[in-house]
Amino acid sequence: MKVSVLTFGEVADIVNASSFDLKDVEDTDTLKQLLEDKFPRLKETRYAVAVDKKIVNQNVTLEDASIVALLPPFSGG
Amino acid sequence: MQAQDYERYNRQMILPQFGEEGQHKLLQAKVLVVGAGGLGCPVLQYLTAAGVGEIGIIDDDIISLSNLHRQVLYTTDDLNKYKTEVAADKLKRLNPSVTFHVFTERLTNSNAIDIISRFDIVADGTDNFAARYIINDACVLLQKPFVNAAISRFEGQVAVFNLLTPSGPSVNYRDLFPAPPTHALNCEEAGVLGVLPGIIGSLQANEVIKVITGIGQPLINRLLTFNALNNSFYQLDIILNEEGRKLIPANIAAFLDMDYEVLCSSSSHPEIDITVDELKELQQKEKVTILDVREMNEVPTIEEDHLRIPLRLLKNKPPAVTANTIVAVCHMGIRSAEAVKILKEIYGSAKKIYNLKGGILSWQKYLYKKQQHA
Numbered sequence: 025m026k027v028s029v030l031t032f033g034e035v036a037d038i039v040n041a042s043s044f045d046l047k048d049v050e051d052t053d054t055l056k057q058l059l060e061d062k063f064p065r066l067k068e069t070r071y072a073v074a075v076d077k078k079i080v081n082q083n084v085t086l087e088d089a090s091i092v093a094l095l096p097p098f099s100g101g
Numbered sequence: 102m103q104a105q106d107y108e109r110y111n112r113q114m115i116l117p118q119f120g121e122e123g124q125h126k127l128l129q130a131k132v133l134v135v136g137a138g139g140l141g142c143p144v145l146q147y148l149t150a151a152g153v154g155e156i157g158i159i160d161d162d163i164i165s166l167s168n169l170h171r172q173v174l175y176t177t178d179d180l181n182k183y184k185t186e187v188a189a190d191k192l193k194r195l196n197p198s199v200t201f202h203v204f205t206e207r208l209t210n211s212n213a214i215d216i217i218s219r220f221d222i223v224a225d226g227t228d229n230f231a232a233r234y235i236i237n238d239a240c241v242l243l244q245k246p247f248v249n250a251a252i253s254r255f256e257g258q259v260a261v262f263n264l265l266t267p268s269g270p271s272v273n274y275r276d277l278f279p280a281p282p283t284h285a286l287n288c289e290e291a292g293v294l295g296v297l298p299g300i301i302g303s304l305q306a307n308e309v310i311k312v313i314t315g316i317g318q319p320l321i322n323r324l325l326t327f328n329a330l331n332n333s334f335y336q337l338d339i340i341l342n343e344e345g346r347k348l349i350p351a352n353i354a355a356f357l358d359m360d361y362e363v364l365c366s367s368s369s370h371p372e373i374d375i376t377v378d379e380l381k382e383l384q385q386k387e388k389v390t391i392l393d394v395r396e397m398n399e400v401p402t403i404e405e406d407h408l409r410i411p412l413r414l415l416k417n418k419p420p421a422v423t424a425n426t427i428v429a430v431c432h433m434g435i436r437s438a439e440a441v442k443i444l445k446e447i448y449g450s451a452k453k454i455y456n457l458k459g460g461i462l463s464w465q466k467y468l469y470k471k472q473q474h475a
């Protein structure tokens with residue numbers, strides 16, 4: 025099973041990619057943990073998580089071909 | 102509607118979905134635009150041109166040279182003047198029938214309730230999280246819809262929040278981002294492509310017009326993102342977030358008691374902050390070293406004697422300071438607060454170290470006011 029990850033703003037800077045695939049990640053909490061372990065700066069960043077274009081507020085099980093988006097808030101005007 | 106209005110607004114009034122009814126709704130509408138910067142300029146220009154009846158403009162900033170690449174309502178002749186005043190003057194010439202309400206101040210939780218109450222809908226084009234959460238919480242408490250837009254580098258976000266629908270108010274900013282981040286870059290620090298706020302601000306103005314006239318599908322319960330580098334638009338559904346709702350003050354009294362500046366840790370560091378007035382007093386009494394921690398290319402330059410060491414180099418390159426007092430300065434007072442932490446590690450209690458609250462922006466305002474009184 026493979027999921028696609030899309031990143032925005034500062035999250036893209038931290039993980040140094042705006043899109044990538046991950047294999048065998050069962051849910052959004054696992055995905056966040058995986059990325060935060062690899063990129064510790066991510067822990068200090070707040071970001072919303074969306075699965076298949078829906079913002080999720082709790083842990084959500086991922087399926088094959090799920091698209092996960094990680095969106096930080098922007099403050100600029 | 103007056104005879105000339107039919108001519109002025111003809112091209113939108115002949116749209117079947119819009120019509121005379123849509124124009125009438127715009128002429129009756131009162132919109133508050135918070136922030137007259139990159140987003141505020143196009144929002145103000147299009148809402149004025151479209152014939153919104155009353156427009157409030159709130160901003161406490163003056164026009165800097167580094168604003169002009171993106172804040173296209175202003176010209177080189179307008180430097181060092183208040184944005185609100187220049188904007189209102191130009192917009193009146195664009196459409197004399199619009200009534201403007203100018204607030205040359207910062208939106209805070211002390212004035213937000215009074216100001217926002219006077220309008221039907223708010224456009225949030227501010228440049229900091231404190232103001233964004235103040236607008237959200239005040240609009241929720243006052244049951245006003247608002248159109249939120251924000252930018253960073255090449256990307257933007259737009260959404261319509263807290264609009265009353267048959268199933269209750271739509272989601273708000275705290276459903277998407279329950280609490281502010283401890284630190285995020287603003288335009289001064291992150292940079293921004295000049296045309297980006299033009300695009301995002303135009304989308305924001307479009308949503309304001311759709312909400313007022315009731316046409317199309319506004320971005321209710323949805324977030325729109327745009328990336329200028331690859332032209333990608335992305336839309337996401339937002340759902341109610343209990344965690345976020347709990348953080349909204351329960352009533353106006355609780356709202357007035359919240360310290361949004363500290364909450365957003367954007368520009369308030371009470372233990373180390375000093376104002377420009379306090380800096381001037383300090384300089385009368387003792388020798389003070391001013392340390393500018395902005396990058397070497399950042400403007401405007403400080404005219405007084407000062408040292409300049411960018412924050413990122415400060416750790417490895419402690420400054421050779423003989424004065425017993427150091428005042429760190431950056432653009433807005435955020436990076437300089439970081440610098441104070443580093444300097445305190447270097448000097449311990451051997452020196453007094455302060456942060457200039459509001460950074461070079463406050464300093465510019467101080468000089469401008471002094472010049473006006475002279």
